[in-house]
Amino acid sequence: MILNVHLNNKPTEYGLSRCNVAQIVELTHDEFITLKSRPLDYYDFITDNKDKLQYDNSNIRQCIMFLDGDGDDGILVDPQGYDYARYSAYIPNSRQLCRLGQYPSLDEHNRDMESLVNHYVREVIDSQSEGEVTLSLSDVGDYYQSEYQGFLDHELFQNMMMERPEFDSIEENCGDLFIQNRSLYKIICENSINRKLM
Template sequence: MVQPWEVEHVVELPPGEFRVFKEHLLEDYPFIAEHAQELHTDGHGIAHGMLVLCEGIDDGILVNSEGTSYARYAAYLSGARTLSLMNRYPSLHDFCVGMDNLVEKYVQQAVAGQEDGGFTLPYSNLDAEVERRVYDEDMVNFDRQLFLDMLSERPEFDEVETTQNEIYLTIAPEFVQEQTPGMSM
């Protein structure tokens, strides 16, 4: 069973101190001792812990000391800084989820609707979709450059080209679908 966590404190260490901490979790640390009474599992099974981050790195370590001054229970958490930001700023979380959903929709549409390994997305279609989603409150905001960057980072596309009126997506060879002769999508 996965145990739910609530991060009560975030501590950021310089790289050298973080490395020492990561390699010696069972040693006593003043930054854990300072909050030891708040780091425990409550009667509802929720672990109240600390997130220890390293300056300049996205990953971190979750710590539940159970009242001690060492990392009695610890878990390495990839992308911890980003997760912490998403938790701290719900509006950022909502923006990211909305952008991801929109990108996913157009990736699926491009792969399914490709012709000769390409797909054209008119900005007018994108703008109408964004306007509908913002109106329906499925999206809080939209950033066109971020949208293009996100498409460019997807493995389904070899290239993303833009003009004043459209986005042309070149489908990566492993995602190109053979079309039946005489049929077009």
């Protein structure tokens, strides 16, 4: 995973501000790059959105999230009534953060799917026979429905399992996943032999 971040040299602390993303504005890629490289210039897209912010007496900053139209990152701006990025922060993966903020149920679903995949990764590793396992998607769906009270997206589950580094290959056939993790099996065998030799 690659993140675009500003790293501070030997920071003594991180001074954070509580921010409310009151507006989300998608910029063209060129506008975003310009804002990123010259945040103190005056911009029409800040002028057009600054008056929509409603400030109160709380300690929470009212901000505009400017998203890169061709990417995932964003720049959070509290203009304080000005036409430039008076206070700002570069936020990696802002698009996903905004999506999860708008749809909390999506975040819950993501946690459920992560938990489900972790459960079956452990099960596959524990039940392998010479680095191979057959997993019934019907059984996985029944388990998901009983544990998480919902219906399983079989394609998403399969894709998430395929993205796990523990497995060499996964093929679906007639509702079953045929999983090979020969590399892991070889490591387990080598560790077993080494323990016997000690």
